[in-house]
Amino acid sequence: MAQDKTSDPRQSSGNKLSVLRKHPIFADLEPDALDQLCRYAKHTTVKRGATIAAKGDPGNNLFAVVSGTVKISSSSPDGRNAILNLIGPGEIFGEIAVLDGAPRSADATANTNCELYIIDRRDFLPFVKSQPELAMKFIELLCGRLRWTSQQVEQVILQNLPGRLASALLGLTEERKLDSGSGTLAITQQEISEMVGMTRESINKQLRAWAARSWVRLEHGAIVVLDIDALRELAESGLEGG
Amino acid sequence: MAQDKTSDPRQSSGNKLSVLRKHPIFADLEPDALDQLCRYAKHTTVKRGATIAAKGDPGNNLFAVVSGTVKISSSSPDGRNAILNLIGPGEIFGEIAVLDGAPRSADATANTNCELYIIDRRDFLPFVKSQPELAMKFIELLCGRLRWTSQQVEQVILQNLPGRLASALLGLTEERKLDSGSGTLAITQQEISEMVGMTRESINKQLRAWAARSWVRLEHGAIVVLDIDALRELAESGLEGG
DNA sequence: CGGGAATGGTCGGTTTCCCGACACTTGTCC
DNA sequence: GGACAAGTGTCGGGAAACCGACCATTCCCG
The missing domain is CATH 2.60.120.10 (Jelly Rolls)
Incomplete structure (x- = not known):
């Protein structure tokens, strides 16, 4: 080091x-x-x-x-x-x-x-x-x-949970701060919840709904963004996505 | 002018x-x-x-x-x-x-x-x-x-409606941007709702609850802050206040 | 390799807040 | 001074999110 x-x-x-x-x-x-x-x-x-x-x-x-x-x-x-x-x-x-x-x-x-x-x-x-x-x-x-x-x-005022979560994932992916290649974000669900201002349970629920659609894949201590365009659309429209 | x-x-x-x-x-x-x-x-x-x-x-x-x-x-x-x-x-x-x-x-x-x-x-x-x-x-x-x-x-993530509203009123009062003397804020409830990210109805409900306690007085197109310390305490503790 | 901490997954009851609708008051502009 | 806009007060149904409480899994450190 x-x-x-x-x-x-x-x-x-x-x-x-x-x-x-x-x-x-x-x-x-x-x-x-x-x-x-x-x-x-x-x-x-x-x-x-x-x-x-x-x-x-x-x-x-x-x-x-x-x-x-x-x-x-x-x-x-x-x-x-x-x-x-x-x-x-x-x-x-x-x-x-x-x-x-x-x-x-x-x-x-x-x-x-x-x-x-x-x-x-x-x-x-x-x-x-x-x-x-x-x-x-x-x-x-x-x-x-x-x-x-x-x-x-702006986001926290204008968007609901799915929109905020999508925006957060997009931000993390684009900045690649936690990226270890191919959209894998080394971040816990607890931390995401503290970034967007929602409970961990709500975040987990939403993430698994997206995982079922193959928008993301959940790993231990990490999230893999699979369909970045789907998230982007959701973040920009600010609506829906449950 | x-x-x-x-x-x-x-x-x-x-x-x-x-x-x-x-x-x-x-x-x-x-x-x-x-x-x-x-x-x-x-x-x-x-x-x-x-x-x-x-x-x-x-x-x-x-x-x-x-x-x-x-x-x-x-x-x-x-x-x-x-x-x-x-x-x-x-x-x-x-x-x-x-x-x-x-x-x-x-x-x-x-x-x-x-x-x-x-x-x-x-x-x-x-x-x-x-x-x-x-x-x-x-x-x-x-x-x-x-x-x-x-x-x-920070406030939008950490605080609930009463806390956020109290913080907003405090901010407006202290900066005196809309102050026309003695804590009178020339602002509509609609505008406040757009500042804190809640609906007008929720803001109105909370404000009238405080008006009943004489923490504020509501006028047409304006809000008079009467008990700034009560609001400050609420904003800092971040809890309660219904 | 074993125990504990961290993380994730899950579940209902409860609260908060949104939503849509409406009546009333006040102010303003012609 | 009268019409119209803007702002406020109010209500109830329903959705969203919180809360507290669990257990399972994985990881990490000794």
Whole structure:
């Protein structure tokens, strides 16, 4: 997993460089700037289930995912849980609190064992301000996030369970965040229920109805999307599908 | 209403200056930059109900609200409607499509008669890039939007009707977007239902239950919040309240 | 390889909420 | 000032989803 040894700064820096360059937001930085960024980035690994950041904390760090997936979620006093986003390799998270200085608005936990880079806010904020191009990149990133989140609100208001579930499966399939090839999504039904805001039972019922139609195939801890067009049609019409 | 006459550039520019300076995002600009911005901004008025921008359009304009309120919404094929945001005086909207170049993700309609400034993307984008401070302001703006929208997703997933309704009323009261003093919200029950994603009937039923407890008072086309603490408690616990 | 945790599958009773319909009030525009 | 639109109040049937309670299976870790 962690091939760079923190005891060897030279090699560490070299690996960091090649990894950070794959993150779209840093890809176009000048070599000097990228090098500077590498010096700021600290390498870490976290075990599945571990808390990376908690709601309400000061946002002192920006995170970049090297491997694994991170779950952004929030929970209510009565134990219910809402999954807001899943962050995969090549993506960053925790940028909002870093950029605006307000407390974290959600929890971040390791959905699988993860390899991360952590960048301190005190290093990063001046760095962004010194790189106008990077600021524009962040504006684009935030715009994308906003589009995604607004669409979620839209779907949750306009669509019923089948529509929402279809939309969620489509989103996961298209982004390939959990894709291990040919439409296999490594996600539990419990997690899906927390993404769309319905109970696990309702999700299970709907999924098996679709499995009977060969739209999907259910495996343990995974869902295989077989007929993506059927799901797309259902998601777009927003109706029916029981 | 419209005190600046477009036939008189001098006076127009003077008024624009004082108005644009009230928008937090432009407030800290250098006088020269602000002056430049005024030259870009075109003044317009739109009548209640008129479409300002439509979903799918290219985002060629940034809008700043001078007076009135604008409704950001999206509708499904079967006629259902979702209100995503309400924009009041001193706020801007339409910035996402301008900043990232993608099509508009929602409709914008005049909720009341409105007075707006319109700025062309071709003028504005180079302007932002030439003003590093402004880029940071936009980052903060987008972060705020993202926090608000994420919270909406959270609420819609975690809370039931009473909780969501209470949260919506609290939000509207605290932002004072529709406030005409002492907690009076100028909003119809139909509109609230489209904000929280429930039917008007359900909203009406819940509101009258609260009116019976003197938590709110219902007027024609308006809601007066009487006991804000009761609503806050309900919104935070997320439970009960029938 | 064995035990426990995680995940999936299943079931009715109950609640919530939608749906369609309608009467009444208020406001607005000609 | 009168017609019409917009907004509110109300009702009951029926569908959708929750809830709590299970057991079966699979996986993972010691």
